[in-house]
Amino acid sequence: MTPHTRAFKSNARTALADPQLAKALAGLPGGLVAQRAAAKARVPEFEQLRDAAREIRDHTLAHLDLYLEGFVAKAETAGSRVHWAADAAEARAIIARLAQERGARLIAKGKSMVSEEIALNQHLESLGIGVFESDLGEYLLQLRGETPSHIIAPAIHLSQDQVEADFRHHHAHLDPKRNLETPEALVAEARAVLRERFLAADIGITGANFLVAETGSAVIVTNEGNGDLSAQLPKTHIVLAAIDKVVPTLSDLATLLRVLARSATGQDMTAYTSLLTGPKAPGDRDGPEECHIVIVDNGRTEMLKSGLREALRCIRCGACLNHCPIYNAIGGHAYGWVYSGPIGAVLTPAFLGTEEAHDLPSASTFCGKCEEVCPVKIPLTRLMRGWREKWLASPAARRERSLVAIWAFFAKRPRLYHIAARLGVAALGALGRTRGAFHWLPFAGGWTSRRDFPAPQGRTFQQLWTEHQRGVPDEH
Amino acid sequence: MSTERIIERVRAALGVSNRTDNVRQRAVAERFSHPPSYPRPAFARLDGNARNTRMISCLEAHGTQVIDIDNVGAVPQSVEACLRQYTPRPHLTMADDPQLSSLAWPVSLKPELWHGEPLGDGHAALTHAYAGVAETGTLVLSSGPESPPLLAFLPELHIVALSRDTIVSSFEDAFTLLSAHTAPGRFPRAINLVSGASRTGDIGGRIVKGAHGPRRLAVIIYGPPT
Numbered sequence: 076m077t078p079h080t081r082a083f084k085s086n087a088r089t090a091l092a093d094p095q096l097a098k099a100l101a102g103l104p105g106g107l108v109a110q111r112a113a114a115k116a117r118v119p120e121f122e123q124l125r126d127a128a129r130e131i132r133d134h135t136l137a138h139l140d141l142y143l144e145g146f147v148a149k150a151e152t153a154g155s156r157v158h159w160a161a162d163a164a165e166a167r168a169i170i171a172r173l174a175q176e177r178g179a180r181l182i183a184k185g186k187s188m189v190s191e192e193i194a195l196n197q198h199l200e201s202l203g204i205g206v207f208e209s210d211l212g213e214y215l216l217q218l219r220g221e222t223p224s225h226i227i228a229p230a231i232h233l234s235q236d237q238v239e240a241d242f243r244h245h246h247a248h249l250d251p252k253r254n255l256e257t258p259e260a261l262v263a264e265a266r267a268v269l270r271e272r273f274l275a276a277d278i279g280i281t282g283a284n285f286l287v288a289e290t291g292s293a294v295i296v297t298n299e300g301n302g303d304l305s306a307q308l309p310k311t312h313i314v315l316a317a318i319d320k321v322v323p324t325l326s327d328l329a330t331l332l333r334v335l336a337r338s339a340t341g342q343d344m345t346a347y348t349s350l351l352t353g354p355k356a357p358g359d360r361d362g363p364e365e366c367h368i369v370i371v372d373n374g375r376t377e378m379l380k381s382g383l384r385e386a387l388r389c390i391r392c393g394a395c396l397n398h399c400p401i402y403n404a405i406g407g408h409a410y411g412w413v414y415s416g417p418i419g420a421v422l423t424p425a426f427l428g429t430e431e432a433h434d435l436p437s438a439s440t441f442c443g444k445c446e447e448v449c450p451v452k453i454p455l456t457r458l459m460r461g462w463r464e465k466w467l468a469s470p471a472a473r474r475e476r477s478l479v480a481i482w483a484f485f486a487k488r489p490r491l492y493h494i495a496a497r498l499g500v501a502a503l504g505a506l507g508r509t510r511g512a513f514h515w516l517p518f519a520g521g522w523t524s525r526r527d528f529p530a531p532q533g534r535t536f537q538q539l540w541t542e543h544q545r546g547v548p549d550e551h
Numbered sequence: 552m553s554t555e556r557i558i559e560r561v562r563a564a565l566g567v568s569n570r571t572d573n574v575r576q577r578a579v580a581e582r583f584s585h586p587p588s589y590p591r592p593a594f595a596r597l598d599g600n601a602r603n604t605r606m607i608s609c610l611e612a613h614g615t616q617v618i619d620i621d622n623v624g625a626v627p628q629s630v631e632a633c634l635r636q637y638t639p640r641p642h643l644t645m646a647d648d649p650q651l652s653s654l655a656w657p658v659s660l661k662p663e664l665w666h667g668e669p670l671g672d673g674h675a676a677l678t679h680a681y682a683g684v685a686e687t688g689t690l691v692l693s694s695g696p697e698s699p700p701l702l703a704f705l706p707e708l709h710i711v712a713l714s715r716d717t718i719v720s721s722f723e724d725a726f727t728l729l730s731a732h733t734a735p736g737r738f739p740r741a742i743n744l745v746s747g748a749s750r751t752g753d754i755g756g757r758i759v760k761g762a763h764g765p766r767r768l769a770v771i772i773y774g775p776p777t
Contacts, residue, residue: 119593120590231756292738292742303700343687346745350742376563
């Protein structure tokens with residue numbers, strides 16, 4: 076997707092002024108946050124599981140080359156074809172070629188954050204290949220031309236009324252008088268509309284939550300079952316996953332599954348977790364004839380060496396978003412790219428550069444709640460602070476902070492500061508004498524947008540204080 | 552990009568030189584041959600009656616109907632009882648599972664054999680679970696001609712027969728069982744871990760069942776009590 080991270084500050088202002096968004100986000104504390112707390116409370120050993128999960132991710136990343144080799148060997152033995160993509164463009168080209176070679180006209184897509192990273196849908200559509208998102212939340216966004224605002228609840232910003240209006244508009248072939256007042260009715264309609272498309276799809280594309288090196292399996296975790304229909308119904312299944320998704324063994328997978336759903340939705344397990352290993356076997360009545368796995372780097376090897384390795388532990392549960400006071404206030408779209416919340420503030424500068432994304436790690440209260448709930452204990456505040464320091468040391472940041480530098484020059488020299496303040500206050504006093512207040516002042520828009528700035532009475536506080544101490548009667 | 556080039560990139564990023572690095576290779580080989588045993592929650596280490604009870608309570612906790620019987624011979628009646636709850640009564644389909652097929656099905660109930668046709672609303676499918684995982688009330692379905700994965704996703708009602716003696720305590724135990732029963736390098740094409748009916752929270756944050764997969768899930772646990 077096209078980033079608009081540079082506009083973070085104005086995005087955030089717009090988001091803060093959006094009552095519908097505020098209403099949607101107000102559901103988080105009593106929803107996903109409370110559900111996670113309840114799920115954690117049911118597992119006295121949860122802290123030990125988090126430590127184990129972190130250890131698994133660290134061990135895997137430290138041996139990533141070897142586990143990737145192991146995964147490829149097993150996946151190919153099972154009959155999958157593995158493709159490598161260095162960046163977004165290569166990944167798009169590989170998938171487009173696979174689709175074109177098969178004459179595909181319609182692609183069923185499961186939820187995949189990597190596909191958002193590489194802007195896959197737009198590319199396929201530009202080649203005349205139809206793509207439909209099958210995760211219900213993603214489908215709602217596709218109808219609206221929007222992007223996900225949350226990793227696991229992509230349409231969290233939408234209201235039921237908006238969904239109803241979109242369905243009436245886009246499902247124009249259905250009876251205009253039909254009842255769509257309940258979430259049940261809306262879900263049933265989407266189910267029926269999408270089921271038809273599933274049956275017509277030539278290719279299914281899904282992401283993967285994990286790639287298991289021991290067996291060559293792609294693991295898909297969903298609640299809707301859309302990933303499984305995407306994987307099992309069409310003739311060709313394409314898995315799109317990043318290099319950091321690999322886990323060594325099924326036993327490691329067991330531990331990671333124990334923390335994933337509990338951290339994400341507060342479920343002990345989601346409805347469906349599927350381990351998919353190669354195309355259909357002899358005698359099978361269903362399953363894809365071909366299975367392709369596209370493994371994408373797209374900047375991750377850079378992160379591996381640049382002090383961001385810990386961020387690659389991430390298993391995309393979204394808990395850090397749910398618990399973040401900034402995310403709770405502005406939602407995901409303000410972040411301006413694929414990933415939002417604390418993990419977005421850490422990942423986005425790595426993908427887009429600090430020039431584009433430096434505002435994200437700066438927009439943090441550093442309350443540390445994100446680290447407290449992260450199932451793999453990513454030191455999110457330290458990583459955000461690292462980006463801040465990196466940005467502040469850059470020439471661009473120094474230019475941006477030149478006004479602060481001028482202020483600092485005077486602040487370090489009290490005598491000069493007092494002279495400047497006296498001049499400034501006297502000037503403002505003279506200018507504002509007639510009206511008594513300013514409706515607008517340069518560099519003080521933040522104040523004057525909501526209230527007037529009273530004109531100073533001609534003397535600084537320090538002057539008044541000195542006079543008061545000397546016993547000179549106050550004018551007021 | 553070739554496998555070699557991407558692996559080289561990863562190695563360069565990790566600051567490791569080449570494949571002669573025996574310490575790292577040994578660590579990985581060791582991990583495959585002896586996966587570490589991480590702490591398992593106490594509820595993933597149950598056996599006997601406690602395990603059976605955990606399985607049933609977890610199934611019910613995620614909204615799955617549980618029918619508990621002693622004898623596999625009573626499976627057809629249990630299926631009948633399950634179907635009777637719905638009007639119109641769903642059409643029953645199943646794959647050619649040898650054990651389920653060999654049961655004494657009354658003519659009126661005999662399931663149709665599935666040959667790959669699309670199923671949807673108004674359909675029920677009966678499948679045979681490979682195992683059950685008590686820690687979360689999860690059904691382990693292993694794909695094959697007698698157990699097609701789509702039967703767990705296409706119909707409106709999914710009924711699963713689960714033998715009590717295949718209920719294990721943890722995911723690790725289920726995976727060990729699977730690995731032991733498959734030839735090396737031939738892991739089942741699809742393992743579906745099913746923990747409840749299909750659901751979504753994408754509209755207004757409220758959970759609605761039957762997003763894409765079955766609206767309802769029922770489990771018939773058969774076998775003598777533990």
